[in-house]
Amino acid sequence: MNLKQIILSPVFPLWMALVLFALTFGLSLLQFRATRRRLSLAKSLGLFSLRGATLVLLILFALNPTRVERREVALSPTLAVLLDTSPGMGLPGREGRGTRLEEARALLLEGPDPVLKGLAEKFNVRLYQLGDPLRALKTEDLPGLEPKETRGDLRAALSQLSGSVNAVLLVSDGTLLGDESFPPGLPVFSLPLGQPDKYRDILIKTVKAPSLAFQGREAEMDVTIKGHGYPGLRIPVTLRDGQKLLRAKDVRLDEKTGEGTVSLSFVPEEPGLHTLSVSVPSQLGESLTSNNATSLSLRVVRDKTRVLMITGTPSLGYRYLRMALKSDPSIDLLSFVILRLPSNILNVPLQDQSLIPLPVETLFTKELKDFDLIVFDNFTPGLFFKPQFLDPLREFIKRGGAFAVLGGPGFSGEGGYAGTALEEILPVRWAAKESYRRSTSYGVRLSRAGKTHPVTRLSPAEGNGRGLWQELPPLEGINPVRPKSSGTVLLESSEENSWPVLTVGSYGKGRVLVLATDDLWKWYMGMAAQGKGTRAYFQLIERMVRWLTQDPSLETVQVHYPEAAALIGEEMELRVQVLEERSQGKVPAISASVRTSEGAGVPSQLRPSGRDGEYLLSFRPEKPGWYKWRIETRAGSREESMLISGSRTGRDGFPNHELLKRISASSGGKTLSGKDELLKELRSYGESVQNRFVEESRDPIWSTPYVLALVLTFMALEWYLRRRWGLI
Amino acid sequence: MISRRGFLSLALALAGEALLAGPKFGRCASPPQFFFAQIKYRGGEWDPNPQFVEPIVEELELRTSIKALSERRTAGLDDPEFFFFPFLYLAGRYEFEPFTVKERETLRRFLNHGGFLFAEDTAGTKGFGFDRSFQREVREIFPRNPLRRLPPDHSVYRSFYLLDNVAGRQKVNPFLEGVTVENWTPVIYSQNDLSGAWSRDRSGRWVHECRPGGETQRSAAFKAGINIIVYSLTSDYKKDLVHHPFIQRRQNR
Numbered sequence: 001m002n003l004k005q006i007i008l009s010p011v012f013p014l015w016m017a018l019v020l021f022a023l024t025f026g027l028s029l030l031q032f033r034a035t036r037r038r039l040s041l042a043k044s045l046g047l048f049s050l051r052g053a054t055l056v057l058l059i060l061f062a063l064n065p066t067r068v069e070r071r072e073v074a075l076s077p078t079l080a081v082l083l084d085t086s087p088g089m090g091l092p093g094r095e096g097r098g099t100r101l102e103e104a105r106a107l108l109l110e111g112p113d114p115v116l117k118g119l120a121e122k123f124n125v126r127l128y129q130l131g132d133p134l135r136a137l138k139t140e141d142l143p144g145l146e147p148k149e150t151r152g153d154l155r156a157a158l159s160q161l162s163g164s165v166n167a168v169l170l171v172s173d174g175t176l177l178g179d180e181s182f183p184p185g186l187p188v189f190s191l192p193l194g195q196p197d198k199y200r201d202i203l204i205k206t207v208k209a210p211s212l213a214f215q216g217r218e219a220e221m222d223v224t225i226k227g228h229g230y231p232g233l234r235i236p237v238t239l240r241d242g243q244k245l246l247r248a249k250d251v252r253l254d255e256k257t258g259e260g261t262v263s264l265s266f267v268p269e270e271p272g273l274h275t276l277s278v279s280v281p282s283q284l285g286e287s288l289t290s291n292n293a294t295s296l297s298l299r300v301v302r303d304k305t306r307v308l309m310i311t312g313t314p315s316l317g318y319r320y321l322r323m324a325l326k327s328d329p330s331i332d333l334l335s336f337v338i339l340r341l342p343s344n345i346l347n348v349p350l351q352d353q354s355l356i357p358l359p360v361e362t363l364f365t366k367e368l369k370d371f372d373l374i375v376f377d378n379f380t381p382g383l384f385f386k387p388q389f390l391d392p393l394r395e396f397i398k399r400g401g402a403f404a405v406l407g408g409p410g411f412s413g414e415g416g417y418a419g420t421a422l423e424e425i426l427p428v429r430w431a432a433k434e435s436y437r438r439s440t441s442y443g444v445r446l447s448r449a450g451k452t453h454p455v456t457r458l459s460p461a462e463g464n465g466r467g468l469w470q471e472l473p474p475l476e477g478i479n480p481v482r483p484k485s486s487g488t489v490l491l492e493s494s495e496e497n498s499w500p501v502l503t504v505g506s507y508g509k510g511r512v513l514v515l516a517t518d519d520l521w522k523w524y525m526g527m528a529a530q531g532k533g534t535r536a537y538f539q540l541i542e543r544m545v546r547w548l549t550q551d552p553s554l555e556t557v558q559v560h561y562p563e564a565a566a567l568i569g570e571e572m573e574l575r576v577q578v579l580e581e582r583s584q585g586k587v588p589a590i591s592a593s594v595r596t597s598e599g600a601g602v603p604s605q606l607r608p609s610g611r612d613g614e615y616l617l618s619f620r621p622e623k624p625g626w627y628k629w630r631i632e633t634r635a636g637s638r639e640e641s642m643l644i645s646g647s648r649t650g651r652d653g654f655p656n657h658e659l660l661k662r663i664s665a666s667s668g669g670k671t672l673s674g675k676d677e678l679l680k681e682l683r684s685y686g687e688s689v690q691n692r693f694v695e696e697s698r699d700p701i702w703s704t705p706y707v708l709a710l711v712l713t714f715m716a717l718e719w720y721l722r723r724r725w726g727l728i
Numbered sequence: 729m730i731s732r733r734g735f736l737s738l739a740l741a742l743a744g745e746a747l748l749a750g751p752k753f754g755r756c757a758s759p760p761q762f763f764f765a766q767i768k769y770r771g772g773e774w775d776p777n778p779q780f781v782e783p784i785v786e787e788l789e790l791r792t793s794i795k796a797l798s799e800r801r802t803a804g805l806d807d808p809e810f811f812f813f814p815f816l817y818l819a820g821r822y823e824f825e826p827f828t829v830k831e832r833e834t835l836r837r838f839l840n841h842g843g844f845l846f847a848e849d850t851a852g853t854k855g856f857g858f859d860r861s862f863q864r865e866v867r868e869i870f871p872r873n874p875l876r877r878l879p880p881d882h883s884v885y886r887s888f889y890l891l892d893n894v895a896g897r898q899k900v901n902p903f904l905e906g907v908t909v910e911n912w913t914p915v916i917y918s919q920n921d922l923s924g925a926w927s928r929d930r931s932g933r934w935v936h937e938c939r940p941g942g943e944t945q946r947s948a949a950f951k952a953g954i955n956i957i958v959y960s961l962t963s964d965y966k967k968d969l970v971h972h973p974f975i976q977r978r979q980n981r
Contacts, residue, residue: 313793314961315761316814320842322963323912334970337962339888341793348951351978354886354966409795473812518761522812528841529811 088175122686150569174656194655378408398508408518427487427505473526897924
């Protein structure tokens with residue numbers, strides 16, 4: 001033991017110890033003198049020595065002498081090895097070395113000096129798969145590792161590792177998600193894979209296309225083609241709707257950037273949801289051909305809502321309805337009024353009258369598809385055409401068309417709609433022997449469903465419509481009908497045994513409406529008579545048309561899509577607006593589900609956005625394909641689907657070594673070209689950052705039971721001798 | 729000449745007046761959608777042709793798909809049901825007292841909201857009598873939309889029959905006049921005494937002779953009447969593009 005290793009750590013100040021020592025010595029001397037009178041010198045000295053030794057031991061015990069031992073310890077730094085499994089890692093690596101992932105695997109595990117083994121000499125190595133999410137690996141996991149559908153997110157991975165590792169070795173081809181914004185103090189060393197100078201590929205880099213287009217109006221999209229290894233190439237870009245070729249145009253790839261942009265314009269002919277595809281032909285020597293085509297969904301809507309109205313007889317109902325429809329610039333109205341019945345007698349030759357024949361065959365066999373809404377206004381079809389002409393109408397509605405029947409004497413069961421295709425389509429059935437009653441005054445009121453339905457939920461300017469319906473003049477003519485199970489009554493007569501006045505329903509993909517009266521015009525003139533605004537009449541007509549034609553702006557549930565295209569593996573967030581009226585302050589009940597085209601459920605989350613009636617529906621598409629979401633509320637539901645094709649950007653498999661260089665440079669790391677350089681640089685780095693520290697151990701000398709036993713032994717021996725020598 | 733319906737009516741009249749009469753307002757709470765509502769005003773003579781309704785309604789139902797009431801309704805401008813009248817009819821020979829401010833306001837609101845008025849100067853005296861009073865009221869009600877001759881391509885000339893001239897009991901103007909607001913003509917005015925040509929007594933005889941055209945002119949008066957009624961219920965329907973080729977082809981013959 002070296003005395004330099006001994007330090008004192010007194011439990012009380014040193015001066016106090018010295019005073020105690022002096023006092024002890026003095027008291028021992030006094031005791032010596034007292035015992036000397038009764039005992040011999042030797043015995044007195046013996047007792048004095050024992051007492052003195054005991055007290056000295058106790059005082060030294062309070063000084064707490066401690067033996068301190070120091071030694072230097074060195075600790076290995078921690079290195080995270082991130083092995084990228086982005087889709088690009090499945091592409092060919094350096095010549096003869098298989099895929100880039102196989103190339104990485106060989107570097108890490110194989111050869112006379114495997115990288116992982118070499119690094120373990122200087123580092124505490126932790127192996128991770130850079131996918132989504134970051135996943136810890138064992139060495140034995142490496143042989144079974146495959147490239148994933150999603151690109152690894154380097155920034156997220158480094159944020160996760162920050163603070164727990166000293167450095168990162170990134171083994172990647174550079175096709176990952178990443179930029180130069182990282183947590184500070186974490187150097188990234190990169191080992192690039194693949195051969196940029198040998199890589200040849202043509203891909204669709206971006207497609208800038210509208211998500212909505214109008215039928216018959218030119219739509220345009222910009223397509224950017226990127227080429228690696230094909231400078232100056234002229235290549236045709238084709239746009240198809242299914243198998244139908246819409247447009248083809250050549251684009252020349254720039255000599256320097258390798259890019260070329262072309263605008264493809266086309267005129268959508270059919271409304272609906274279309275899946276368009278953009279493609280370029282494969283070139284000789286291309287590494288990847290799957291990125292030569294991409295698809296996108298485009299919703300085509302009509303420029304104007306085309307309405308075909310057939311009216312059974314000239315009437316004020318027709319004139320006011322015509323006025324309302326004509327005043328709406330978004331509606332294109334074609335109407336036919338039956339001016340003459342077969343029973344009427346004409347007293348003039350053809351050239352003296354303006355009557356035209358109702359073009360039944362043309363309308364119902366050829367042109368029906370050109371309309372969005374068909375209206376039968378107080379019209380008995382059986383008087384003018386054979387029932388088989390109603391079959392195309394049924395198909396039209398089944399495929400998503402809209403159909404409205406406005407009542408009156410012409411809207412009759414027997415001899416009218418009964419037994420025809422329309423009886424099946426309508427959401428009502430006749431409830432009385434007579435088809436039309438014109439004798440009593442019928443007030444109207446909103447049904448329970450009508451209070452929240454978009455058709456009858458008028459604007460706040462009309463006090464949400466609640467009081468409005470009571471102010472309206474009574475109806476004098478009504479068709480006594482009852483709703484079918486498929487029908488929803490929105491307005492009903494206000495008498496005790498109420499009759500449905502306005503009933504809506506659906507048939508196939510289409511929507512159907514029955515207004516069981518021909519007195520709707522009185523609601524317009526009734527308000528005018530009271531000197532009040534007549535906007536409610538126009539609004540009701542407008543909302544009927546928009547609801548029937550499934551105008552998205554009138555849906556109870558509206559879905560707004562993000563501007564950026566959805567990407568596989570990345571969260572997609574839809575903004576859902578619920579226009580349902582809150583009842584007594586209760587939050588509207590809402591639920592949502594997301595499914596793939598195969599019907600498999602996709603985990604999703606629906607949460608309030610913080611704005612009134614607005615929610616955020618988020619889910620993560622894991623693979624390309626159609627995704628369908630359904631949102632349900634008390635007042636209605638909405639189901640939509642969308643093709644998520646990975647992205648509107650083709651997958652670029654070009655080994656992006658420049659990105660890796662930038663990442664390493666900005667983080668304080670280095671880009672390493674091969675195994676030897678990697679081991680050399682990292683070993684050197686490991687040396688420089690090796691953690692060294694001094695370990696200190698303290699051994700209190702007096703805090704042992706032997707010292708205490710010695711004190712007790714001295715005291716016991718003194719007591720024994722005193723007793724033996726007759727002092728006690 | 730007496731029509732088949734006229735003959736039947738006459739026979740029924742002889743059998744008993746109670747059986748002849750059509751549904752009356754007092755017995756029917758709600759009339760069919762078309763009926764004449766004749767305005768009673770102060771001063772002058774508000775009902776120069778009391779027997780015009782039945783013949784024109786008969787003709788209307790015989791030729792067109794319109795179902796109408798063969799009884800007219802008479803009302804003042806303060807009638808609470810005023811706004812639900814499909815076809816206001818105002819006729820007279822002589823000057824009448826000016827409408828009150830409230831009456832003018834009611835009539836203006838009615839006509840500006842899609843109501844329809846057919847007015848007739850049965851005397852046909854330009855600048856005098858009924859014409860003078862009516863012109864005054866039109867100026868008060870529509871200060872920015874004067875009464876003008878309706879152009880030959882106006883929908884009222886082609887709403888049912890293709891008409892190239894208009895005549896009634898007399899032929900003062902071979903055309904109709906009207907007040908047009910945008911695409912709608914809420915007021916149509918005639919000085920040819922159409923209702924005089926339509927009028928028939930209970931024995932089935934025409935009340936007035938039509939001059940100078942005789943029965944051809946009476947037939948033209950009925951056609952004009954039907955066109956005015958159809959126009960009041962269909963507006964400018966015949967201006968729709970789908971009708972153009974048909975009408976043009978027939979007019980060119």
